[in-house]
Amino acid sequence: MxxxxxxxxxxxxxxxxxxxxxxxxxxxxxxxxxxxxxxTVEYPETPISIAPRFRGRLQMLRDEQGEIKCVCCLACEKICPTQVITISKGKKEGRKTPFPTRYDFEMERCIFCEFCVESCGFDSIILNHQFELAAYNREDFSIGMEGQFQDMFRVSPVGQHSISSTKNPDSPDYT
Amino acid sequence: MFKNEELEINLGPQHPSTHGVLRVKLRLDGETIVKCTPIVGYLHRGVEKICENKTFFQGQVWTDRMDYVAAVSNNLGWAESVEKLFGIHVPRRAHYVRTMMTELNRISSHLLWLGTHALDIGAMTVFLYAFREREQILDCFESFCGARLTTTAFRIGGLREDIPPGFIKQVQAFQDRFLDCIDEYETLLTENRIWKRRTIGIAPINADECIAFGVTGPVLRAAGVKYDVRKAFPYAAYAEMNFEIPTRTEADTYARYLVRLEEFRQSHHIIQQCIDGLPEGNVMAKIPKVLKSEVNEIYHPIEAPKGELGYYLVGEKGGQNPYRFHVRGPSFVNLQALPQMTEGRLLADVIAAIGTLDVVLGEVDR
Amino acid sequence: MPITKVWIEEGCIVCNACEAECPDVFHVTADSCHIKADARIDGQEDENRSSKSVLQNGLQSSLETSIIAAAVACPVNVIQYEQIISQIPIEPPKIEVEVAIEVITSVVPMVAETEPALAKVQSVISETITSAPKPRITEVWIDEGCIVCNACEAECPEVFHVTADSCHIKADVRLDGKENENRFEKSKIKQVLGESLVEKIISAAAGCPVDVIKYGVFGDVPKIEKKLDAVHDHSPDAVRSFVWDIAAAPNRVVVMPKTIPLPSLRTFLAEQEAQKIADEAKWQKQLADYEINKTKALGENKEPPKAPVRPAPKKDDNDMIAPVPASADAPELLYLREKLGASVQEIFQQSGELVCQVAPEAILEALVLCKDDPALKFEMLVDETATHYPVADEFKFSIVYHLTSLSRQRRLRLRILIPENYDVESAVSVYPGANWLEREVFDMFGIRFKNHPDLRRILCPDDWEGYPLRKEYPTLGLGQREIDFREDRSGVLMRLSLEKAGNLNINLKKPEAN
Known part of the structure; x- marks a missing residue:
């Protein structure tokens, strides 16, 4: 046998x-x-389903009046393990709370741990669902409140074709 | 006709089968290994120094990046070490969820080992089957904490959030088909005559040598020592779990393969117990926003997929960051035994030995 | 500027705050507060409200600061005083500068010569400012709406304490000794702290995101602008060279510890004892004060003051119980002490872990005993590592050996304390697994091991300078480059890089769709 x-x-x-x-x-x-x-999925043609808790790029939020929610408590700047966030505090006419004159985010060092979102007591920042974060220039990773392609409030140009761009990123309940 | 001449060659650091940047200096006599010297440090990032300058909360993200295959286990080790340092009492539900996630992570780590180890030795099919199930586990991680690899899954004092709705269903879907999947791997490998020829009697290390070199994990259990940190020094919810420690006595590569396959089944069993007995309650202990330690030093071991993962922490009075942080990586200590396993054997067995030790160079070099 | 007159207006609540600040002038009786007879020219002792007697000449300037402090500390602000304003005439700086210009005829040195004149004026001004009483914070409280963000404690840990759900003003700085938000009490803070912590408190209040930190001030407190960290210094003057020398790296940051966090039962007990004695002394003083006040009040047939209450130990409401060292009762530790005798320096237990500190010469003996003795049988050395204590005098490093008994499922930590340049006996002969662990300790700390078979660096390259895990090794600035495109909002750098790339025929732009 x-x-x-x-x-x-x-x-x-x-x-x-x-x-x-x-x-x-x-x-x-x-x-x-x-x-x-x-x-497997045929990726660029077929959109990928992403879990609701997915941690993508950092994005600032506005409230219903279009006002920036951030009040510069610097909690995110302090907790960030890689120090990618820099905030300058300022005043604005007709606004009681402090106003960020500068909110800089250096995505090339970001490790997407979501500690900043967790530390924020005002729900003024989120990590959105954008995952196509490659860029052709290093400058594209330096994102701030102003600038043509470097806007904290929108998805960046390199990620415009991802599925997150189908939703309205300006709406406050956008996650 | 042939002169007795020794030849020295480098295996790695860019060799595909060294699982990263491991360099092994081999002195060969023909195809027999006379001396084997592993050289590590190509991936040294100074995690210990970095964590000494970060707060207890921030330090966790670096533990993700040590053993990146088993990031959840590393997170568990960090969270539990800091909790031990401060004496934090964690809710029971958090313990159960942590146990469930860590066991899922053990399965995913072993699946990656199974796929790549079989691929190194020459069985290509298993790789695709193993990664199919690993994908499903990574999806579970994604819905639990938002990331697939560098999870940062837990928080000091419990969990950041409770499990998302539908998560139990997702894990149960994996549970329902995983036992059949293990049978598929066994069909492909266990009785396969090529696989057996490549693994039986290869890279042996007996129990005494294992204990002398500090080798832990499946390698030690395949040598017949019934030692598992989960049973010997229970942490998280393992004291309430019912499971066996699989052991073999052959102490070769094939025995380690069988031990790991049996660990799949035990992990599956533990996950099922966690799902069935998941208690209600909150998932986060009440802790202050700033953790200021007292003078204390702790060493907290957990059973990572590769072996005993220990964190040594020293706390300074009023310090917000650890005064000293040291990682006892199982890969680092296990890799010491590589010369013992390979010297006097054939060159092709080095590949099997590195594969069966299941080293991750991110943890070896830290 | 000497104070000539001090008097107390209507409404004194007899709180004893003024006597605490300035006992030479104020004397609090059971129902009123008096200006002492010794301090007054007319020799009476009363509130000095109607007579407004002048203070003794010798006391006028020497007690100036303490009288002002007492006036500020008064919760109802009834202490009034008259002060001679400085006699030094302060010319407006503009006139001085004009005089200087008139004197100098030549045009070229004019700028250079006006600067000393300006500096002179400024020095006169600064003199007059410094001679004025120091500005200070009198009270701090926290309004409704605190978000418990911890920004204040980071700025000023001496005053603020953030618990799990609220922010407190610490008891140590307050006159009434309570610890809460101070919202309703508005207790004063101690004078010395009020002066030294002015800047910290103001910056903490400025840093509060919801602006709920309020404070009362005395004098002109400085305006404090929040500065950016040095890391984010974008000025072109900031030196950004590329240096590999540890000692000469210009931007290096060395975080040196201040304490010796060596867990030990002996030091823990000594600290406990000292703390107990200090607490007891404080309590006895409170009791004595109370007795004096009581007899005084009884003698004058007045209502006696309230008896002091011993404060209960504080505890924050959270799920933490800090582990403390306990005396050893594990059989392993007692057995080790019995076997090794005098070479065991200390045994204790903490966090459920057994610790045995032995003399560094006896470590090999202890390891052999732990491994081979049938009562111990610690077969496996799981970990060996070191810690650097640069502040300590008698030793510089501690080396810990973590042993595990697989058969008995117990753990033990052996610890030795060694000075600099001490060669430890290697553990490789007992536990072969110590080989790489000791190489790592040598690599990271520079501790040499005797009889080690292969003592080379393991993680760092062989030619690496310095020992990275020592505390004096810099954490930042050693060969660090700052790559910073943050200032490139106008796109200058981007344009330049595109131009450069265009010259090299590299297409850096994203390909246009269609």
Whole structure:
């Protein structure tokens, strides 16, 4: 019996059978059955589903009146492990709380840990769902409150084609 | 015809099968290894020095980046060490969720090991099967904490948020099919004659040598020592869990493969217990916004997928950051045993030995 | 500027604050506060309200600051005083400058010569300012709406204490000794602290995001602008050279510790004892004061003051119990002390961990005993590492060995304290696994091990300078480059880089769609 077992490659055959099973199922049933059997997606054409808690790029929020929610408590600047946030505090006419005259975010060093969002007591910043963050220039990673392509309130130009751009990033409940 | 000449070659640091930037200096006599010297440090970032200059809250993000395959385990170690240093009492629900996430992470780490180890030795098919299930676990991580690899999953004192709605269903979906998946890996490998020829009797290290070198984890258990930090020094919710420590006595690569496959099943069992017995309650202890330590030093070991992961912390009076932080990485200590496992054997076995030790160079070099 | 007259208006609440600040002038009786007879020219002792007697000449200037402090400390502000304003005439600086210009005829040195004149004027002004009583903060309180953001404690930890759900003014700085928001009490803060912490408190109040920190001031407090950190210094003068020398790196930042955080039962007990004695002395003083006041009040047939209450130990409301060292009762530790005798320096337990500190010469003996003795059987050395204590005098490093017994499932920490340039006996002969761990300690701390088979650097390159985990090793500024495009809002750098890339025929722009 053991000689027969040694001669006949049954162990290899059982592996081949498993491979054949999956090959056959995918070959015959792909695109025909309604049941989703694929693991991979055709990415740029098919949007990827992202979990609600996904940690993407840092983004500042405005309230219903279009006013910046940030009140410069510097909690995010202090907790940031890689010191990517710099805030300058200022005053603005007709606003009781302090107003950020400068809110700089250096994305090239950001590690997307979401400690800043967690420390914020005013819900004035979020990590949005933008994940296509590659850029052609290093300057594109330096994001601030002003500038043509460097806006903390919008998705950056490199990420405009990601699925997050289909939602309105200016709305306050945008997460 | 052949002269007895020794040849010295470098395996790595850019060799695909060294799992990172490990360099092994080998002195060969023909194809037999006379001397083997692992050289590490190519990925040294000074995590210990960095964490000594960051607060206890900030330090956690660096633990993600040590053993990046098992980031959740590292997070658990950091959170529990700091809690031990301060004497923080964590709610029971947080312990259960932590246990569940850590066991999921153990499965994903072992799956990556299984895929790449089999790929190194020559069995390519398993890689695709292993990564299929790993993808599902990473999706669970993403919905739990928002990241797939560098998770920063837990917080000091508990969890940042409770588990998201639908998370239990997602994990249960994975649980329902995973036992069949383990059978598929076994079909492909366990009885496979090529796999057996490449692993049985390869890179042996017996129990005494393991203990002498401080080797822990599946390598130690495959040598017949029934030692698991989860059982010996229970942490998180492991004291309430019912599971076995799988052991083998052959102490070779094949035995380690079987031990790890059995650990899949035990982890699956623990996750199921966590899901079934998940207690109600809050998930965060009440702690001050600033943690100021007293003079204290602690060493807190946990069972990472690779072995015993220990954090040594020294607290300064009134200090907001650790005075001293040291990581006892299981990969670092286990890698010491590589010369013991390979000297006097064939060159091709070095690949199997590095694979079976399951080193992650981010943790070796820190 | 001497104070000539002091008197007390209607409405004194007999709070004893003024006597605490200036006992030479004020004397608080059971129902009123008097200006002492010794201090007055007319020799009477009363409120001095109607007579407005002048103070003794010798006391006029020497007691100036303490009288002002007492006036400020008065919660109802009834202490009034008259002060001679400075006799030094302060010319307006403009006139001085004009005089200087008139004197000098030549045009060229004029600018150079006016500067000393200006400096002279400024020095006169600054003299008059410094001779005035110091500005200080009298009271600090926190209004409704605190978001518990911890910004204030970071700025001024002496005064503010942030708990889990509110922010408190510390009891140590307050006259009434309570610890809360001080919202309703508005208790004064101590004078010495009020002067020294002016800048810190003001910057904490300015840093509060919701502006709930309020304070009362005395004098002209300086306006404090919040400065950016040195890290974010964008001025072109900031030196940004690329230096590898540890000692000469210009921007290096070394964080040296101030304390010796070596956990030890002995020092813990000594600290506890000292704290107890200090507490007891404070309490006895309070009691004595009370007795004196009581007998005084009884003698004058007045209502006696309230008896002092011993303050209960403070505890924040949270889920933390700080672990403290406890005396050893584990059999392993007692057995070790019995076996090793005098070479065991200390044994204790903390956080459920067994610690045994032995003499550095006896470490090998202790390790052999731990491994081989059937009562101990610590088979595995799981970890070995060191800690640098630069402040300590008798030792500079501690080396800890973490041992695990697999059979008995126990852990033990052996600790030795060694001075600089002390060669420790290597543990490799007992535990071969110590090889790489000791190499790492040598690499990171420069501690040499005797009889080690292969003592080379392991993580750092062989030619690395310095030992990175020592406390004097800089954390910042060693060969660091600052890459900063933050100032490039107008796109100058971007344009330049595109031009450069265009010359090299590199397409850096994103390809246009379609």
């Amino acid at each position: 053991s000689i027969l077992k040694k001669l006949l490659p049954l162990d290899i055959a059982s592996g081949m059978k498993l491979t054949g099973k999956y090959f056959g199922r995918n070959f015959l049933q792909a695109n025909r059955s309604k049941k989703h059997i694929h693991i």
